[in-house]
Amino acid sequence: xxxxxxxxxxxxxxxxxxxxxxxxxxxxxxxxxxxxxGDDPMFEEEMRDYCExxxxxxxxxxxxxxxxxxxxxx
Amino acid sequence: MSEKKKGTVMLLSGELDKALVAxxxxxxxxxxxxxxxxxxxxxxVNCLKKRRGLxxxxxxxxxxxxxxxxxxxxxFILQNIVEMLNRGGANHxxxxxxxxxxxxxxxxxxxLRRKHIATLEELIHAARDLGVDFxxxxxxxxxxxxxxxxxxxxxxxxxxxxxxxxxAMNAQFNVII
Numbered sequence: 325x326x327x328x329x330x331x332x333x334x335x336x337x338x339x340x341x342x343x344x345x346x347x348x349x350x351x352x353x354x355x356x357x358x359x360x361x362g363d364d365p366m367f368e369e370e371m372r373d374y375c376e377x378x379x380x381x382x383x384x385x386x387x388x389x390x391x392x393x394x395x396x397x398x
Numbered sequence: 399m400s401e402k403k404k405g406t407v408m409l410l411s412g413e414l415d416k417a418l419v420a421x422x423x424x425x426x427x428x429x430x431x432x433x434x435x436x437x438x439x440x441x442x443v444n445c446l447k448k449r450r451g452l453x454x455x456x457x458x459x460x461x462x463x464x465x466x467x468x469x470x471x472x473x474f475i476l477q478n479i480v481e482m483l484n485r486g487g488a489n490h491x492x493x494x495x496x497x498x499x500x501x502x503x504x505x506x507x508x509x510l511r512r513k514h515i516a517t518l519e520e521l522i523h524a525a526r527d528l529g530v531d532f533x534x535x536x537x538x539x540x541x542x543x544x545x546x547x548x549x550x551x552x553x554x555x556x557x558x559x560x561x562x563x564x565x566a567m568n569a570q571f572n573v574i575i
Contacts, residue, residue: 337515339426343524346429378431 325384325395327359328352334363334391342370349378349398356398357383363390371396403432405571408562412441412484414491414503414518420575421445421521427571428528435565436525439535440542445522446532446549447486456481459547467556468540477543484542488519488550526551533557533565 331348333341341362348358360371368385371394375382384395405427409420420436428434438446450456464470493502510517516524526532534546534556546554566572 335514337513339422339429340516340524342429343425343528346431346528374430 325357327395328356330359330361332361333367334361336362337364338366338370341367342374345371345374349380352398354398358396358398359393360396361391361393363392365390368392368394403571404435404565404569405432406435406437406562406566406569406573408437408439408572408574409442409445410439410574411494412444412491413494414489414506415493415495416575417442417445417488417491418518418521420573421518421525423573424525424530425521425528428525428530432571433531434525435531435533435569437533437535437562437565438538440538441484443534443538443542443544443549444484444486444491445488445518446534446551446554447544448548448550449487449490450485452482452485456548459545463547464545467536467546473543477541481543486548488522489517491518522550533561535559535562 329348329352331344333344336344341360341364345360352358362371364370372382374380375396381397382394383397386393407420407424409417411417424434424436461470489507490503492500493506496502507517532551532554534554536556536558538544539546539556546552546556
């Protein structure tokens, strides 16, 4: 599925992926799709919590070893 | 969603480990959509102070502006000595354990860099970017002769305990670190 923008937070540690995502989400509008890639051990769990808390949806998840790619709909 | 969640953090200690945890919490909460307000008291202000050499001269700031938030007429020599010894610089704060005369913080910063964890200074700027509200407590700037112009963010508000009470009572989360 196509994403409106992409955010790479690989090698960043908690809570920086969350901070970058929050900054990116501020600049986007509701309904936009964002692809986010990270490799922090807590990354996927944090993204799920973030989406649950702010009412976003996770459309796709793909894992490649530690690297996790998520497609979010804001 | 229901009304916006709020939180306040009172940062009292000027130690690197405690300030680091405080700012990890602040950034995480702010990114999750919580409206965070941070209060800096006493040594907590050292996180925001610019790094100066021990004997470097402190610039003369606008005295009338300084007098608007603290009693400059009752200042005396002891405060200047404390001001000189009480050095700031977020990444140079001492540790509460294993400080080893300043070796500890540099070792910790090295570990943080190696593990790609944000350092305290980066976290402070990230928090500010996320729109976290910073406030300085009035008595500490007065007692420690701190000028708000000497901080990394100029124009931070200086307020008293009533403002803190209002913020803390409106918040669902309040910690003093």
